[in-house]
Ligand SMILES: [Zn+2]
């Protein structure tokens with residue numbers, strides 16, 4: 001009896017750095033193309049058709065639409081994504097150090113992040129709650145003791 005069927009193989013067609021939506025960080029990715037093969041005894045023999053391309057994070061191994069490479073960034077200037085990565089990596093420190101929440105969101109959106117996502121990321125570091133400066137209305141993490149803008153105790 002001859003055993004035949006189809007197998008799907010993914011071939012790496014490119015790689016680079018991207019902002020992985022799952023890791024929430026800059027990661028290396030593989031761009032892969034999936035092809036369906038006619039297989040004889042489970043060995044791929046010839047391609048039957050392209051199934052499309054996807055992007056795989058080398059860290060979490062999740063697959064994403066190729067559009068993920070353009071997403072989250074305005075991608076207008078080279079170097080922008082590095083600024084943003086730097087900002088994301090130091091976000092927790094800045095929140096604890098007492099940077100106003102509104103300023104953090106502004107900096108993140110200025111670096112190319114969508115506003116909703118910026119708010120969401122900053123809020124992640126405010127799980128213990130937040131307080132507001134009575135003087136200027138800016139928001140801070142509960143770890144902050146003085147308003148960074150007007151100097152009033154919080
Ligand atoms: Zn990932």
Ligand SMILES: [Zn+2]
Pocket residue numbers: 133134135136137138147148149150151152
């Ligand atoms: Zn203030």
